[in-house]
Amino acid sequence: MDCHDCHQSCQPKRKNTGWKLFGFGSKRSVKNNFTHSSQTTIALVGSPNVGKSLLFNLLTGTYVTVSNYPGTTVEVSKGNTVIAGKKVTFLDTPGMYSLIPITEEESVARDLIMNEAVNLVIHVVDAKHLGRMLNLTLQLIEAQLPLLLVVNMIDEAQKLGIWVDENQLAYQLGIPVVTMAAAQKVGLKKLIAKVADYVQSTPLSVTY
Amino acid sequence: MFTQSFSVYYSPLNFLATKTQGVITAIRNKDEQIVKKLLAMGVHTGMPITLEQRFPAFVIRVGRTRIAIDKDIANSIKVRVTTRS
Amino acid sequence: MxxxxxxxxxxxxxxxxxxxxxxxxxxxxxxxxxxxxxxxxxxxxxxxxxxxxxxxxxxxxxxxxxxxxxxxxxxxxxxxxxxxxxxxxxxxxTIQPQQQRTFKHEWLHQLTVHPVTGIPILALVLYFGVYQFVGVFGGGTLVDGIEGFFESQINPVVNSIVAAIVPWQVVRDLLANDYGIITLGIRYAVAIVLPIVTTFFLMFSLLEDSGYLPRLSLLMDRLFKTIGLSGRSIIPLILGLGCGTMATLVTRTLESKRERIIATLLLALTIPCSAQLGVILGLLSQEPTALLVWATVMVAIFLGIGFLAGKMVPGNTACFYMEIPPLRLPRLKAILTKTYVRLKWYFGEILPLFIFASVLIWAGKLTGLFDLVVRRLEPVMLWLGLPKEAAPTFLYGFFRRDYGAAGMFDLHSSGILAGQQLVVAAVTLTLFIPCIAQLQFMFKERGIKNTLAIASFVILFAFSLGYMLNRLLTIMELSF
Missing domain, CATH: 1.10.287.1770 (Helix Hairpins)
Structure with missing residues (x-):
């Protein structure tokens, strides 16, 4: 996918022409277009230095496209992969600490999850700083976004003597949680399985 | 109502010496953005804090996080000193 | 729940x-x-x-x-x-340890942030990372190798093939010869820009992944406060040594509008991009005095203009706060990927502009419009004490900053530009208006008003300073 257009127009535009071909009107809102599309969009969010980009790399193989969206972001990387037989698009966003952005760069990630049609948000946190990073998790839960929490860098945390109880955390938050050491590819399969669960359970497909 | 005078050592961070340890008692800055950012980085009241360096910028350690701040922001973090070494 | x-x-x-x-x-x-x-x-x-x-x-x-x-x-x-x-x-x-263990590489962290050891380390990083690796290795060794290969192997072949297939001289000039798309546009992109930009991005990704950049910000904060910026701005400014266009985009990470304007101005005026830097370092390194004069003038202007901008641009003083992540041994694969992504962005945005610029130059020459502008520029060149052959270099410099620098490279190798002229040309070209791409991003990021203000200031300042420098060097009778 080669997208150097501005994000407000490029994705929906492409969808609309697609629909027109099949005799549908193009009046649908951006949001509807997305929920009815056969592809799942998943955004990776989290503070800087938690290994989002590395995880993005692992999930998508490589950086397929680095689009620069004029007026909105420094860079949002976009990459496609197939999970559970469905096309999944991953978005790697600039770091953000909280839902309230402070720099322009941070507002990119927020605008993306607030206004764009993202089917699933994966919040990546550093196991060493779990407590303070859960702040954003709680905000994302409050926002009722479909959410999955990745507790990354458990290897580094374990070296510091910190152990995270994945099940207990999932129970407390009421969302799926995966502990990982992305740099060592530990937990990657588990994450992909959880994403696959999500992709299969949501009725997204539209028959052409 | 009767008041008892507690003598709590309570000081803005920028008045402390390097290696001072303490607990954050308040975060006050007229710029709310700065307060927001500090909160987001895990600088909350009640957290243990260590002043590691004063020059060329202030370096603090809050919990397991290390943060560099300038003098103005250091001034907005109030600390109750627990140990001096 | x-x-x-x-x-x-x-x-x-x-x-x-x-x-x-x-x-x-x-x-x-x-x-x-x-x-x-x-x-x-x-x-x-x-x-x-x-x-x-x-x-x-x-x-x-x-x-x-x-x-x-x-x-x-x-x-x-x-x-x-x-x-x-x-x-x-x-x-x-979680189960937390009773006693907090110390960070890994703690001693290294202390060395990098302590002012006594940190500043020398910073100087070493810049010397080896930017000067030796990007300037001397990328801009010298690699450029010479590839450029030589183009000059001796590719260009003559292209010229003769084009001459054989295309009967019209006009179209021949579009594709080949002195300013053709292949012989100039692609040659500059592959032989001059590619090695320099690649070495720069490799170095930048290494610094980024090791966690050194936040420490750099920490060390520079005090100094940057005097020019109206905060330590945070060091990241876009260092990136500006790679590509000013990319750096202009990255000024978004700065907190206030004021900081963003000052950083954009300094990027447009004083920070040479790697293509320019590589060529200038390559040219001037043969003359240590010339290099010293160039560097001194650039640093002085950076600080001086920054100081004035800090006084004049409205808004509050920048504040500085930044998380300092632990130092890490970077992984080679991650660095290569980052470099690759940045290069891809660079060539996606920039290569089309190279070709576009070649076409513009061709069209400009064809219509005589270019000659007109060049003739207008010639007196300015003489005023700066430069040969009038330098005029096209300045004009092309607008299309791509590095075009200008590379043009200078050509002028020097043919013996037209030497000594004092080289220094004056290098300073003026570095200060002179940013390339078309950077200007375009300035419009996008800072708006028309700010961009026009910055651009007109930059043009005026570049030529006036070039003039003054020329007079000063003449008076001082410095010989290079």
Whole structure:
């Protein structure tokens, strides 16, 4: 996918022409277009230095496209992969600490999850700083976004003597949680399985 | 109502010496953005804090996080000193 | 869900009151509760989005009423509740060590941030990373190798093939010969820009992944405060040594509009991009005095203009706060990927412009428009004490900064530009207007007004300073 257009127009535009071909009107809102599309969009969010980009790399193989969206972001990387037989698009966003952005760069990630049609948000946190990073998790839960929490860098945390109880955390938050050491590819399969669960359970497909 | 005078050592961070340890008692800055950012980085009241360096910028350690701040922001973090070494 | 996040009761009341006001038309994906909370924290984006709504004054009233009833700021109270719960959850789901262990590489961290050892380390990093690796290796060794290969192997072949197939001289000149798309556009891109930009991005990704950049910001904060910036700005400015266009984009990471304007100005005026830097270092390194004069002048202008801009651009003094991540041994694969992604971006955005510029130059020459501009520039060149052959270099320099620098390279190798002229040309070209791509991003990022102001200042300043420098060097009778 080669997208150097501005994000407000490029994705929906492409969808609309697609629909027109099949005799549908193009009046649908951006949001509807997305929920009815056969592809799942998943955004990776989290503070800087938690290994989002590395995880993005692992999930998508490589950086397929680095689009620069004029007026909105420094860079949002976009990459496609197939999970559970469905096309999944991953978005790697600039770091953000909280839902309230402070720099322009941070507002990119927020605008993306607030206004764009993202089917699933994966919040990546550093196991060493779990407590303070859960702040954003709680905000994302409050926002009722479909959410999955990745507790990354458990290897580094374990070296510091910190152990995270994945099940207990999932129970407390009421969302799926995966502990990982992305740099060592530990937990990657588990994450992909959880994403696959999500992709299969949501009725997204539209028959052409 | 009767008041008892507690003598709590309570000081803005920028008045402390390097290696001072303490607990954050308040975060006050007229710029709310700065307060927001500090909160987001895990600088909350009640957290243990260590002043590691004063020059060329202030370096603090809050919990397991290390943060560099300038003098103005250091001034907005109030600390109750627990140990001096 | 066992942990429900509840705020102090006045806030909860305010949340439900605001929730009931919000209508269904909100296109947001997020819950009303979340929107209400953002409004209570005075989120600027959401406020401007809802400003026109009839219920907005009511929301404003609820927010100020709630605030009036609380001793601390709403933002603070909300963050505290959330923090308490987050910490409680952390306690509940983790086993923490009794004693905090020290960070890995602690001694190295101390060395990099202590002023006594940190500044020399910074100087070493810049010397080896930028000067030796990008300037001497990338801009010297690699460029010479590839450039030589182009000159001797590719260009003659292209010229003769084009001459054989294409009967029209006009089209021949478009593709080949002195200013052709292949012989000039692609040659510059592959032989001069590619090695320099690649070495730069490799070095930058290495610094980024090792966690050194935040330490650099920390060390530079005091100095940068005097020029109206904060330590944070070192990152776009260092990136500007790679590509000013990319750096202009990255000024977004700065906190205030004031910082962004000052950084954009300094990027446009004083920071040479790697293509330019590589060529200039390559040219001037044979003359240590010339290099020293160039570097001194550039640093002085950087600090001087920064200081003045800091005084003149309205707004509050920048503040500085930055998380310092632990130092890490970077992984080669991650560095290569980052470099690759940046290069891809660079060539995606820049290579088309190279070709476009070649076409423009061809069209300009064809219509005589170019000769007209060049003739206008010639007196300016003489005024600067430069040969009039330098005029096209300045004109091309606008199309791509590095075109200009590379043009200078050509002039020097043919013996037209030497000694003092070289220094004056190098300084003027470095200061001179940023390339078309950077200008385009300045428009996008800073708006027309700011860009026009910066651009006209840069042009005027570059030529006046070039003139003064030439006079000064003549008076001082410095010989190179």
């Amino acid at each position: 066992s942990s429900q996040l509840l705020y102090p009761s006045p806030i909860e009341t305010a949340i439900s009151r605001i929730e009931s006001l919000l209508d269904d038309r909100l296109e947001n994906q997020i819950s009303r509760r979340s929107i209400a909370l953002l409004l209570l924290q005075k989120d600027p984006t959401l406020r401007s989005q809802l400003r026109q709504e009839p219920y907005f004054p009511e929301i404003e009233r609820i927010v100020s009423e709630t605030q009036a009833g609380m001793s601390e700021s709403l933002t603070f109270a909300i963050a505290e509740s959330r923090h308490q719960l987050a910490m409680a959850i952390e306690q509940d789901v």
